[in-house]
Amino acid sequence: MPFRTLRMSEKDPWDRSRHDEPPGLDEVFNSIFGSGGSDKGPAAAISSLIMGLIIVTSLLFLVSGFFIVAPAEHGVVLRFGQLYRTAMPGPNWSIPIVDKRYIVDVFKVNEYTYTAEMLTKDEIYAEVSVSVYHRIGNPENYLFASVDPLNALTQATASALRQVVGNSNLNALLSKDRVEIREEISSQLKQILDSYKIGIEITDVKLQNARPPSAVKPAYDDVIQAREDQHRYTMQAEGYSNKVIGLAEGEKRRIINEADAQYERIILESKAKVATFDALVSQYKRNPDIMKNRMYLDTMEHIFSQVAKVFVPNEGMLNVLPLSDIISKESQAREKE
Incomplete structure (x- = not known):
């Protein structure tokens, strides 16, 4: 069988030309970064690789610095551990690694209830509860002015409540004076928190019903019943x-x-x-x-008109019969019968 000569257009399975081999690493980087042909050698490929890594790292660095602050939130940015700025709602950017950011909800109102047993002004032992509604008014002070701002709020509430209740009678806590007492507790609590500067703002205070402890409740009920x-x-x-x-x-x-x-x-x-x-x-x-x-x-007419009588003539004289006496005697005799 004679051998047949292959044409250039036909594919030779034993042909190892570079057109059938995968491209080299330098060719890939040259095609991506436009470094020209492969005639520049391995050094050009390495430099292209480093440049690509720098660009990608820079993009990731820039992207990681963006953050979004919601409408009800404020952001606090620290730079090298120092307060740098407050981020308002919307898109913001900070330097990654260098800056540290905190997102705080400044519109959410939280409720806290404090209950304690204390003596009133009239020396009655009572259990008093107060509900405190608060929110974060100053994010910077809330985050960094106190180690535990909620614990500071607890201590301030206890101080204000004991001061007001200690100067009030139990009747005032149970009657219409509760409104004035609630306002006084709120005022005292706001003054204490302003002096602490922990960034918490009081929105409302509600005084719950005061009641005696369980140990003295029967005696207290007797007092209430007597009152x-x-x-x-x-x-x-x-x-x-x-x-x-x-x-x-x-x-x-x-x-x-x-x-x-x-x-x-x-x-x-x-x-x-x-x-x-x-x-x-x-x-x-x-x-x-x-x-x-x-x-x-x-005169005689007036006198005789007052009594019952009968006039009887008797030889030139006029006799008067007292009929009233006769009638009265007959009436008495009939009643006896």
């Missing part, structure tokens, strides 16, 4: 007093009005009688006999 009984009896006594005084005042006014009316009536009747007498005097002077007879008849 309620006292209040009830006092109200009943005041109601009865107001009722009696009102009736007495009304009776007094009635008697005074009746006396005034009687006084006016007597005065008017006296004036009328005087006027009548004056009129009779003038008539009497003119006709004395006629006036005497008229006055006698008027």
Whole structure:
């Protein structure tokens, strides 16, 4: 079988030309970084590799320095351990490794409840609770001015609560004075925290119900019941007093009005009688006999009109039968029967 000569266009499986071999490392870097052909040697490839590593490292360094601060947060940036700046909401950048950043939520309101047993001003042992609502007002002071700001808040709350409760009676803690006491506790707590400068801002303070410890609760309940009984009896006594005084005042006014009316009536009747007498005097002077007879008849008419009677003539005399006495005796006899 004669040998056949291969053409250049046909592929020779035993051809080891460089076109079929994988490219070298220097060719790869030359194609990426544009260093030219492979005629510059291994030194050019190494320099290209180092340059690529520097560029990639620089990009990673720049990218790692970016951070986002949320709208409700503030960022604190330290440079070489010293306070450098406060990062506001939005995108920010700091130098990696050199700078250290802290993100703090300054709008979140946290609740803290403190409960303690203490003596009131009237020397009553009571258990008092207060709820404190607070947020971070100054991120720098909150992070670096105190080792434990929440513990400092606890101590400040205890100090303010004991100072106010120690100057207040238990009745004030249970009555309408609770609003004034709550405001006083809030004011005292804010003054203490301002002097501490720990970056915590008080938003609200709520005073919970004061109650006695469990060991003295039965005796305390008796005291409360006695106080309620006292209040009830006092109200009943005041109601009865107001009722009696009102009736007495009304009776007094009635008697005074009746006396005034009687006084006016007597005065008017006296004036009328005087006027009548004056009129009779003038008539009497003119006709004395006629006036005497008229006055006698008027008087007898007035007297006889007051009693029941019967006139019986008897030989020129006029006898009077007292019927009123007879009728009264008959009525009494019928009642006895």
